[in-house]
Amino acid sequence: MIDELPRSVTIDGTDYPVNYGFRTFILIEICIFDNALSDTDRVGTALELFYGENMPDDTAQAFEMMMWFYRGGKDEKKSKSKSKGSSNSKRCYCFEQDAPFIYSAFQTQYKLDLQDIASADLHWWKFKCMFESLNDDLKMSKIMSYRVTDTAGMDKHQKKFYIDMKNLYALESETNADSKMALAKRDADMLKHINRKMAEVNSEKES
Numbered sequence: 001m002i003d004e005l006p007r008s009v010t011i012d013g014t015d016y017p018v019n020y021g022f023r024t025f026i027l028i029e030i031c032i033f034d035n036a037l038s039d040t041d042r043v044g045t046a047l048e049l050f051y052g053e054n055m056p057d058d059t060a061q062a063f064e065m066m067m068w069f070y071r072g073g074k075d076e077k078k079s080k081s082k083s084k085g086s087s088n089s090k091r092c093y094c095f096e097q098d099a100p101f102i103y104s105a106f107q108t109q110y111k112l113d114l115q116d117i118a119s120a121d122l123h124w125w126k127f128k129c130m131f132e133s134l135n136d137d138l139k140m141s142k143i144m145s146y147r148v149t150d151t152a153g154m155d156k157h158q159k160k161f162y163i164d165m166k167n168l169y170a171l172e173s174e175t176n177a178d179s180k181m182a183l184a185k186r187d188a189d190m191l192k193h194i195n196r197k198m199a200e201v202n203s204e205k206e207s
Contacts, residue, residue, distance in 0.1 A: 005020070005123045005125050005126070006020070006069070006073070007020050009065040009066075009068070009069060010065075011056045011058060011061045011062065011065055012056075012058065012061070014056070016051060016054045016056055016062075017054050018050050018051055018052075018054070018066075018069065019049065019050055019051075019052055019119075019120075020069070020120070020123055020124055021118070021119030021120045021121070021122060021123065021124065022114075022119055022122045022123070022124050022126075022127035023119035024049055024050065024119060024124065025070060025124040025127075025128075026095045027049055028046045028049050028050060028066075028070065029070075029095055030094075030095055030096050031045045031046050031049070032046060033091075033094070043059075043063060046063075046066065047059070047062055047063065047066060050066045050069070051066075069124070070124075072124075072125050072128050072129070073125065090147070090148055091147075091171060092144040092145075092147045092148045093140075093143075093144050093147075094171050094172075097171060097172055098140065098143065101139055101140040101143060102114075102131070102140055103115070104138075104139065104140070105134050105138045105139070105140040105141070106130065108138060109134060109135055109138065110130060112130075143165075143169045146162060146165035146166055146168075146169055147166060147169060147170070147171070149162055149166075151163065
């Protein structure tokens with residue numbers, strides 16, 4: 001609340017202006033979890049969305065700084081269990097599938113019409129804070145809770161209710177094990193992939 005929100009990232013002493021608006025990061029997250037894309041395409045598309053024409057030469061650092069920005073400036077370890085409804089590594093929301101519920105939640109709680117606001121007018125960090133602070137009585141919050149609630153130990157009636165809700169609001173890609181991967185693990189896998197590709201390129205240049 002004291003410092004201005006960042007609109008650029010610093011890599012090797014150089015400031016790179018970035019697309020910091022909420023829509024950019026909604027698209028980035030959709031891209032990261034798009035199982036139809038290869039890891040290379042996920043990384044490339046996400047970086048293009050974030051940096052635009054200001055792409056740094058150091059792709060690995062560029063990716064790390066993008067993910068730092070995505071996490072709201074938090075270190076990876078500190079951010080693992082901070083997301084709303086994240087009692088485990090299973091995803092509890094999808095910006096694409098849950099768009100109507102998220103739109104309605106922001107309209108109800110904040111009187112904010114996400115359709116009418118320009119992406120650059122709502123910084124991703126502001127949107128992230130607002131999304132993670134949605135009231136528990138909103139439908140979107142209840143849906144996220146249904147998806148991650150552990151039914152172990154519940155009586156049969158309560159358990160049936162949660163199972164029914166889980167089935168009703170299941171994420172479309174939920175049966176794919178890859179979609180249950182924690183975002184932090186996917187980040188690490190992508191970064192390893194980038195570093196491996198860079199090493200291969202450097203090896204080819206030396207030979």
